[in-house]
Every structure is written in C-alpha cells, then in structure tokens.
Amino acid sequence: MKGFTVLDKDRPLKMYENRAGIFKLLINNEDLELFESNIYPGKSIICQPYESINSTNIIFLLEGKLFHTNERKFVNTGDILFFKDLDVTHHLSVVKQTRLLMVRNSKHFIEQASTTDRIYEMIHQIQEKDQYTEDHSNNTGNLAVQIATMMKLSEKKIQNILLAGKIHDVGKLNIPIEIINKPGKLTVEEFEIVKKHSQYGYDIVMKEIGKNEIAKIVLDHHERLDGSGYPNNLQGDEISIEARIMAVADSYDAMISSRPYKEPISVKDAIEDLRRNVGTWYDKDVVASLVEIINFTKDVNL
C-alpha cells in the first residue's frame, strides 16, 4: 500500500546509547524526525530556538517525570509538550527515568548542526581523550544552562553558556593524560600545568570559533570572587555572571563525581561546601539557584 508503513519499534533506523540514555530514530524523512528516547535521571533535555520560522518540536511523555525549569513546573506521564517558533531556550531536567516520543521537523536541526559542527568536533576530541572529561563537560554545560534559566539570564547569555559549558575544559586536550587521571594528589608543578588549561581553552575556542564571549567564559571558569582563582586572579565584578555560573556548575559536578583520585561526595555535602564558600569563591545568587533546582529535582531537602 503506497504511503503507508507500520513501524517495527524494535528495528529503528538508527540507535545510539550514551551516558544520558538510549535514543532510537524511528522516522527520518524530508519533513520530520520521530525519536523514541529513554533518558536517565539527572540528565537534561534542552530545546533551543531557531532562527527560521515553522520549527516545531513535540514531546509526548510515555513514562517518567520531567522538571520544566523555565516555568518551574513538573511534566508527568501522558503530558504532551508542544514547542513552536521558540524565542528562548527551554530546559527540562529528568527527575525520574523517562521514556518519550519526540517529533520534530528535521530541517532545522540540520541547519543548527552546521553552525555548531566545530563544537561537536571538539566535544568528540575531548571524549577520545577521556570519558570523565566528556561526561563532566556535558553535565556542567547542562547544569549551567539550568541555573542560567532559573536566574532568567538573557537568551544570548544562555546560548553562550550552553556552548561554553560543553567545551569549558577543552584546554585539557593540551594537558598530558597521566596528569589529568593521576590517582592521588598532584605535585605543585603538575598543578601549575593543569592550571594552564583555562588559557589553552581560550586560545582553542578563539581559533576555532572566534567568539570572545564564549572563549572568555572558558578562560574565567576557575576564577574566584576573592581573587584566589586562576589564571588572572580576577575579583568580584571582574568575573562575569556567565563565568560565575560555570564555576558553581563545574565545582558541584566535580564534587559529586568519582575520579581516579577521589570518591564522590553526597549532594548535601557538596552544597554545604558551596555554601561555605559563598562570597569568597562563589556567587550567592548562583548557589541559591542551584539549591532551588536540587530541591525541585532531587530527593533531598537542602
């Protein structure tokens, strides 16, 4: 029968799995794509606006629970989200393991892909270097976007944070892997080498993308409000809100992750650590927004 197909959900056109979940491409033609996705708790779904008109994205939640950061509302099993001609980035955080169907007009995603190809290539290079840096980069980028969304930053800043977050440690491509993954404490000399990744990252982003507003976030993500950070010992207002958000997202994800040289600490302990350093290292409003996010999306009360 012409024009009619019954899809076998167990035989997708494409399937891939990563740390965020399992994604199956079921339909892909000129007009639209249909995905079935299984996404793990703690991961994010980010829907970005596109310049062209008629961009549509529909999400049907088959099972699970999401938190829509923009509206501070939960999305539950059976709910349908309809995005059309967005003007701002939407952030959805996966609270409980979620299975969903996503329909979107693919043309816009192809256009979008071409503008960020270099970013994805860099992420891929990071991934080849070590898995932790890739996971950490994704988590930090997604969390930074969520905090920025909570804080209602401008769309331009959110877009920059999204890209900067995913490549904030790209400078580690120039640091020997033995130092990055060294079990145990780094020597003073080794730490001096690691500290160079901020400047290396800035140089790489400027060379590859040429956008100072993104490169600057990468450069400043280890600066601290009291001037004790690196590489330029910036203080207070010299550190942009984008870099302050990145600093908190980066530190938080590093604390709750396990590394060859340390065990993860609990969400509660990580927040306690951030709170202890509010004002000296971290921005008060950024930490407060992170606490609000955790209270909404995790099973802890802070």
Ligand SMILES: [Fe+2]
């Ligand atoms: Fe870093």
